[in-house]
Amino acid sequence: MTIFEALRISHDRQREYIDAVLLSKGNTEERRKCYQRLKDELLAHETAEERHFYIPLMAHDNGVDLSRHAIAEHHEMDELLEKLDEIEMSSSSWLTTARELGDKVLHHLEEEERRFFQMAGKLLSDAQKTELAGLYNREFEQLLDAG
Secondary structure, eight states: OOHHHHHHHHHHHHHHHHHHHHHOOSSOHHHHHHHHHHHHHHHHHHHHHIIIIIHHHTTSHHHHHHHHHHHHHHHHHHHHHHHHHHSOTTSHHHHHHHHHHHHHHHHHHHHIIIIIHHHHHHHSOHHHHHHHHHHHHHHHHHHHHHO
16 A cells, blocks of 8 residues: 555545535534544544655655645644634534535645645655555554544
């Protein structure tokens, strides 16, 4: 498995979890569970991804701007999660903010898969791609279990 395959597995779950959150209704147990699952996935993914994908890319001149951009987007998603935590789940502003988060996440995933992965594929060796996948998966699972 390469780092790209490992990241895509989480990306697919994120897409699924966003849909579930947006289909949920009001201040219900279902919405709380869907949102918590999405939040846990996003936080574990971004932490492990930054450490085992973006930081290694920063070792290359061509990877610095790309990595900074992606990490800035992670920060924007974190801010939306914090905002969601503060809003009553049954309010229309919660759903509006959840849609904004969903749009931000989907944009980020698309950008990573279409642009960042191609550039990273040229910068990282085959051995690095495999090694980073293992490191990412281990940390991701630890963070998800701790979440």
